[in-house]
Amino acid sequence: MTMINRDPRMEKYCDSEALTGPFGEIWDWVGLARYVATVDVDGNKFDIWNHTVEGLLIISYFYLLHLLISSPFLFSLAQHHPQRPVLSESFNAEIEVQFVNIPGQYTVTGGGFIGRDNKNLNQVVNLQLTKFEYPSIYYQLKRHDLKQMFTVTEDIRGEKYCSRGPFLGPFGEVWSWVGHAKFAGVVDVDGSKFDTWNYTEGITTQSLWINRSHIHRPVRYISESKNVNISVADFKIYHANPPTDPDEFEVPSICQETMLPTAKHYMNFTQHHPQRPVLSESFNAQIEVIYESIPGNYTVTGEGFIGRDYKKLDQLVNLQTK
Secondary structure: EEEEEEOOOOOEEEEEOOOOOOOOOOOHHHHHHEEEEEEEEEEEEEEEEOOOOOOOOOOOOEEEEEEEEEEEEEEOOOOOOOOOOOOOOOOOEEEEEEEEOOOEEEEEEEEEEEEOOOOOEEEEEEEEEEEEEEEEEEEEEEEEOOEEEEEEEEEEOOOOOEEEOEEEEEOOOOOOOHHHHEEEEEEOOEEEEOOOOOEEEEEEEEEEEEEOEEEEEEEEEEEEOOOOOHHHHHEEEEEEEOOHHHHHHHHOOOHHHHOOHHHHHHHHHHHOOOOOOOOOOOOEEEEEEEEOOOOOOOOEHHHHHEEEEEOOOEEEEEEEEO
């Protein structure tokens, strides 16, 4: 196997080592993949097939808020057992979120809006996030009347894309665990006291901060998995009813060009499942590549040629990158 590289001084050098073969298959996972949705980019429609290997796409978040809760200066046990919180599954709220990834050593912060109509099975999550000082969005709309879920994502160039998938309902309840939670104590933050309720199932512990005089209004929600994965959401404004503005559940304009107009049309569409891709392990292609290193906070772009002769175990990759 021969590799030609170029160092920062633009000097080229060649490395060679033995190749006894075989090399791994590129497309063997396609046989296990599941069809997810169809995405429309500038009028071009593409089927999306996904396959997840256990543990491959796990993102761990950690937030040191538990140090605050356990501090002897801020934590005191309640003398009287408070009333259990009672929270509506239909609500609309402005929230702030923070995630800290310890293995990746990066932090994600942001805020936005979440609205749920539990009766009609409609939900929208619209967040503006910042990671590595770069802004991004997280937007997802679930519409049971349309039997569809719309997700808008943004790439590193700021281009937005809409993907669709089926949503036949129901969606899980947010607060069902509160009925089984145990009162954990009172936390004092700058003179404001909040009751804390905890519920542990398996490796995950969920916590809720509540003002004792407003048991229908959450203050802070924490989800922790064995001190490894923690996500925190602070409720800045909370109303225990679905969004009153019907536009909150409107399909984004970027998705309207590709959406199917009615549930009937959608059900007709699902009856025709697309054919699974069949790809040759021997091929030659001109490609463009984008590689983003999250820990290193840099991006590599480039283009070039790749050729594979799977039968003879020959392969060539020739890229110009910057």
